[in-house]
Amino acid sequence: MRGNYLRSPHTLESETKSQSTYKDIKTFDQKNWISENLGYKKDSGSWAWIFHRITGIALIAYLFLHVYSLSPLTKGEAAFNAKMAQFSSPIFMAIEWFLFAFVIFHSLNGIRIVIVDWADGAKYHKQLYRISWVLGIILFLAMGALMFSHELKKLF
Template identity: 35%
Template sequence: MKVFEAKVKYKMHPGYLSWILHRVTGVLLGLYLFLHIWVIHHLAQGEEAFDEVMGIVQAPLFHLLEIGLLGTVVYHGLNGLRVVFMDYGNLARREIMRKAVYAVFAVSAVLILVGAVPMLRLALGL
């Protein structure tokens, strides 16, 4: 029996990397939604239960995870806008699409760094 061999090998070009990151950040945001609902759920159980949960999520580990959340939200949002502009605008041409992907990476990195500095200072108690 002959085993099927793939004829196409995917290259890690910017558009493909952007596609993967958009899916990963979407899944991570979905998982975060469950954590958010769990925390908010404790509001209905009274002030004491909510304070207990807030004590847990104020740990330094959660402050570091908030930086990851910031990165996830920023990248997913900006890349989503790029996809919309690609679908309805003129970004579908290869040379423009590649520049748009790099622009999303660069703007995301800047925004994440700007937002992460105060969050990191809070997490480290500086």
């Protein structure tokens, strides 16, 4: 379990210098692990890690759902079109749009992770994180414009 270790290498350095005892160092507290973990100082990397997990779990759950929702293909045209009619309601369209948001975050952050691992990206991972958010929001809005192009045409 990810416990509360030293806050930063800087803290460790200053503490060894001042000869302070190890009791100042925060240790993992089993009783309050939720508040300890939530209280841990998070930079962009921690948030990326958290969001990557949440989106990943959601996407694998969606993959199972996707196989299930396409299964009427085996039963022919009428069954499949009836199922698809369900999914083209505005609520489902909105859910699909946010599914795209999850996909785009997981993809862009995944690319960021690969760059960090294989292309010396640790030196500029924070910039990459910011770039992926900007790019992600642009792609999200573009996808919204495509998905709801009929509705947008009615409006303008």
